[in-house]
Amino acid sequence: xxxxxxxxxxxxxxxxxxxxxxxxxxxxxxxxxxxxxxxxxxxxxxxxxxxxxxxxxxxxxxxxxxxxxxxxxxxxxxx
Amino acid sequence: xxxxxxxxxxxxxxxxxxxxxxxxxxxxxxxxxxxxxxxxxxxxxxxxxxxxxxxxxxxxxxxxxxxxxxxxxxxxxxxxxxxxxxxxxxxxxxxxxxxxxxxxxxxxxxxxxxxxxxxxxxxxxxxxxxxxxxxxxxxxxxxxxxxxxxxxxxxxxxxxxxxxxxxxxxxxxxxxxxxxxxxxxxxxxxxxx
Numbered sequence: 001x002x003x004x005x006x007x008x009x010x011x012x013x014x015x016x017x018x019x020x021x022x023x024x025x026x027x028x029x030x031x032x033x034x035x036x037x038x039x040x041x042x043x044x045x046x047x048x049x050x051x052x053x054x055x056x057x058x059x060x061x062x063x064x065x066x067x068x069x070x071x072x073x074x075x076x077x078x079x
Numbered sequence: 080x081x082x083x084x085x086x087x088x089x090x091x092x093x094x095x096x097x098x099x100x101x102x103x104x105x106x107x108x109x110x111x112x113x114x115x116x117x118x119x120x121x122x123x124x125x126x127x128x129x130x131x132x133x134x135x136x137x138x139x140x141x142x143x144x145x146x147x148x149x150x151x152x153x154x155x156x157x158x159x160x161x162x163x164x165x166x167x168x169x170x171x172x173x174x175x176x177x178x179x180x181x182x183x184x185x186x187x188x189x190x191x192x193x194x195x196x197x198x199x200x201x202x203x204x205x206x207x208x209x210x211x212x213x214x215x216x217x218x219x220x221x222x223x224x225x226x227x228x229x230x231x232x233x234x235x236x237x238x239x240x241x242x243x244x245x246x247x248x249x250x251x252x253x254x255x256x257x258x259x260x261x262x263x264x265x266x267x268x269x270x271x272x
Binding site for chain 1: 213263
């Protein structure tokens, strides 16, 4: 596997979607290539950081719920 | 006894508004939070929720049950978000810049900053930089990245929500990841890793 092929497989590897043979070629390439290894590590870290940014669910304000249902109920009457 | 989603949809289609509201109640928190992530503005997220309710109600008879009801709601919500994001075009990085910065690089040295002690979100500077970079993604990349990498939807589900082919979803995820990685790499490079 060359670096170009490795880059093409990167997404599927991270998402655990590679078939066993391709994954083994991918991992073998990583052992020999510090550039692709660094790329993989930093992409994985980017995803972890991105996922952590908005990990807490924001509570839905009552005012927003009231307004949304009020507007919805206006449409009930129109149906 | 609580009804299943399919039962509630059937009742709602037969004119039971309480059943429709049950469906909204089950999904409202997730839809609002998706709106916040995509639009980064409480008022717009509230509008997105309201529009999703109304559009879902008006088009309920078009829902054929081929996907989960929540997938259908996400589709309505992301379409609304995409429209809003396109109106704010100026706030996103251009497609050309984004694609240029996520271009493959085979002969360049790649800095491995993944173990850098500053690579965490307690580092406010880094947090703000990453948040701004995600916010600046062009709309068609941002929706895919947020649905897959932040909300955790599998590729097939994102393709269903956005009516995109699986290869198109994968390409957008790949480019978004490389673009954001590049932004963080520049930060660590400037800081001397």
